[in-house]
Amino acid sequence: xxxxxxxxxxxxxxxxxxxxxxxxxxxxxxxxxxxxxxxxxxxxxxxxxxxxxxxxxxxxxxxxxxxxxxxxxxxxxxxxxxxxxxxxxxxxxxxxxxxxxxxxxxxxxxxxxxxxxxxxxxxxxxxxxxxxxxxxxxxxxxxxxxxxxxxxxxxxxxxxxxxxxxxxxxxxxxxxxxxxxxxxxxxxxxxxxxxxxxxxxxxxxxxxxxxxxxxxxxxxxxxxxxxxxxxxxxxxxxxxxxxxxxxxxxxxxxxxxxxxxxxxxxxxxxxxxxxxxxxxxxxxxxxxxxxxxxxxxxxxxxxxxxxxxxxxxxxxxxxxxxxxxxxxxxxxxxxxxxxxxxxxxxxxxxxxxxxxxxxxxxxxxxxxxxxxxxxxxxxxxxxxxxxxxxxxxxxxxxxxxxxxxxxxxxxxxxxxxxxxxxxxxxxxxxxxxxxxxxxxxxxxxxxxxxxxxxxxx
Numbered sequence: 001x002x003x004x005x006x007x008x009x010x011x012x013x014x015x016x017x018x019x020x021x022x023x024x025x026x027x028x029x030x031x032x033x034x035x036x037x038x039x040x041x042x043x044x045x046x047x048x049x050x051x052x053x054x055x056x057x058x059x060x061x062x063x064x065x066x067x068x069x070x071x072x073x074x075x076x077x078x079x080x081x082x083x084x085x086x087x088x089x090x091x092x093x094x095x096x097x098x099x100x101x102x103x104x105x106x107x108x109x110x111x112x113x114x115x116x117x118x119x120x121x122x123x124x125x126x127x128x129x130x131x132x133x134x135x136x137x138x139x140x141x142x143x144x145x146x147x148x149x150x151x152x153x154x155x156x157x158x159x160x161x162x163x164x165x166x167x168x169x170x171x172x173x174x175x176x177x178x179x180x181x182x183x184x185x186x187x188x189x190x191x192x193x194x195x196x197x198x199x200x201x202x203x204x205x206x207x208x209x210x211x212x213x214x215x216x217x218x219x220x221x222x223x224x225x226x227x228x229x230x231x232x233x234x235x236x237x238x239x240x241x242x243x244x245x246x247x248x249x250x251x252x253x254x255x256x257x258x259x260x261x262x263x264x265x266x267x268x269x270x271x272x273x274x275x276x277x278x279x280x281x282x283x284x285x286x287x288x289x290x291x292x293x294x295x296x297x298x299x300x301x302x303x304x305x306x307x308x309x310x311x312x313x314x315x316x317x318x319x320x321x322x323x324x325x326x327x328x329x330x331x332x333x334x335x336x337x338x339x340x341x342x343x344x345x346x347x348x349x350x351x352x353x354x355x356x357x358x359x360x361x362x363x364x365x366x367x368x369x370x371x372x373x374x375x376x377x378x379x380x381x382x383x384x385x386x387x388x389x390x391x392x393x394x395x396x397x398x399x400x401x402x403x404x405x406x407x408x409x410x411x412x413x414x415x416x417x418x419x420x421x422x423x424x425x426x427x428x429x430x431x432x433x434x435x436x437x438x439x440x441x442x443x444x445x446x447x448x449x450x451x452x453x454x455x456x457x
Contacts, residue, residue: 032115034089036124038103040080042073043364045244049073051097051106056088059116062109069106074244075331076362086111089119093177094203098237104176123175123196174201181206241329252392257430260387261438265446267403267420285422286322286376287347289400291455292448293374294318294338300441304371306393307431321370321391322350324357325380331357332391334370343455370394378402378422385423395429396441 023035039049050072056062062082071080090108093100100106105124110116174182174189178201182189185206192209194201238246267285297304297318305314318339321332333353335346356362373391377383378401388399401423410417424445428438448455 030118031122032118033111034115034119035086035109036105037107037109039071039093039100039106041102042071042078042080043075043368045248046074046102048099048101048240050100050240051093051095052077053095054091058088058091059113060088061113062086062088072240074240075367076241076364077360078363082109087113087116089116090122092124092175097177099180100176121196121202123200123202173199175203177203178206185210239328241331245330248392249389252390256390256392258387258390258427259430259435259438260425260427261435261442262385262423262425263442263446264421264423265450266408267422268450268452283343283347284350285379285403286374286400287343287350288449288452288455289376289398289424290320290322290335290338290346290350290374291341291343292445292452293372293398294320294335295448295455296441296445297372298339299444300437302437303396303428303433303441305395305432306371307395307429308393312432315371317371319370319372321367321373321394322353323373323375323388324354326358326360328360331362331367332370332373333357333362333367336369373397374400376400385425387425388427390427390429395432396438397427398445399425399427401425 023033042049052070052072054069055067056069062068063085064082066082067079068082068088069080071078086109088107089110091106092108093104093106097106108119108122108124110119174192174194175196179189181187181203182192182201187206187209189201192201192205193199195205196202301314304318305312307313317337320335320338322335324331324333333356335341335349335353338346341349353362353366356366370391372394373388373396375388375397377386377399382402384404385401386399388397390397403420403422405418406421407416408419409415424442426438426442428435433441
């Protein structure tokens with residue numbers, strides 16, 4: 001039997017899930033043939049994932065196309081499917097398991113239903129390529145001629161270890177999930193008796209220990225973090241998307257030489273009047289910005305590029321990412337070929353993608369492959385002007401501010417009228433976009449946005 005994993009949203013994509021499963025035949029431990037299923041890589045930037053929930057339970061028969069579980073990747077929650085028939089014998093990482101490295105074993109499948117019971121206490125082999133390696137002793141062996149004046153200083157432990165030395169801790173065998181649970185609850189693994197194979201500590205051992213109330217002995221050191229004027233606070237765990245956003249923005253700010261160009265333009269409302277007369281949907285300022293940005297990229301293609309060490313890659317498609325803030329973090333769904341789509345179509349797609357982002361149901365094809373990004377804090381939040389950080393590998397991002405009414409001269413010598421002005425700031429990667437090129441792009445953008453009828457030509 002061949003068992004594999006495929007993600008429905010990745011089918012026929014430019015990249016595919018690496019094979020993170022390992023087959024075992026009958027072994028000396030009398031285990032029947034089985035398959036260790038590893039955490040798959042469901043996006044190019046994914047290094048770890050969370051198990052949102054299992055849709056199959058241990059003992060269930062699995063068939064091709066059935067969803068095994070939902071995995072929280074670095075960008076979205078994705079369904080993981082089975083390709084061929086078998087039985088789910090053991091779930092290693094259950095509902096809510098977090099920070100599982102790509103390749104780390106999450107489940108076991110078998111061919112025959114009668115073999116399920118043989119994996120009740122099964123733990124994955126330490127030799128699996130994706131599993132964390134067993135740490136070697138941190139204490140070096142001194143040479144014969146070395147003079148030892150004082151013992152080597154042990155690394156600072158993350159949790160209180162009681163009287164157990166670090167070298168003793170390193171020799172204790174425990175599953176990755178058990179170690180993580182022990183760390184989170186300040187439980188020294190040395191105080192736990194493992195019930196897994198060869199005395200290995202498993203998650204159930206830690207849970208039994210916590211249920212007994214024995215961990216209270218080790219909880220006291222936490223009080224040391226309190227200051228004289230004790231502060232009330234709540235620790236909010238990092239979501240996967242927030243961790244990835246943080247790492248990518250840090251990389252962008254540290255490695256991309258940003259510069260910023262700002263211009264103001266007059267916002268006109270003629271287009272919506274035409275839409276209302278024809279019975280069409282109302283067009284938002286953000287929709288106009290996306291369309292104008294896409295056409296400006298078509299007109300000034302140097303800004304629709306990315307940097308590599310050997311060349312500048314200039315894209316022939318114009319795919320616009322649109323920043324959407326959600327409770328889980330910042331998502332950037334993509335409007336593909338925005339330069340070729342009408343304003344009504346763009347408005348419809350933006351609404352659909354924003355809804356999916358807030359429901360945390362975006363698929364990889366919904367956010368990957370963008371060539372330029374638009375971030376609007378003006379309309380939703382009233383921010384007058386700001387400068388955004390580039391979304392690598394893109395070379396440009398447009399920050400859109402809020403509208404502001406001003407008095408301007410009218411057609412007569414002593415006539416005045418009101419007009420709405422908006423500010424936009426273009427953040428450029430100076431390795432790709434020279435100052436004059438960035439200014440040319442903004443000039444083109446302003447021409448489209450101030451005359452929206454020209455976008456229909």
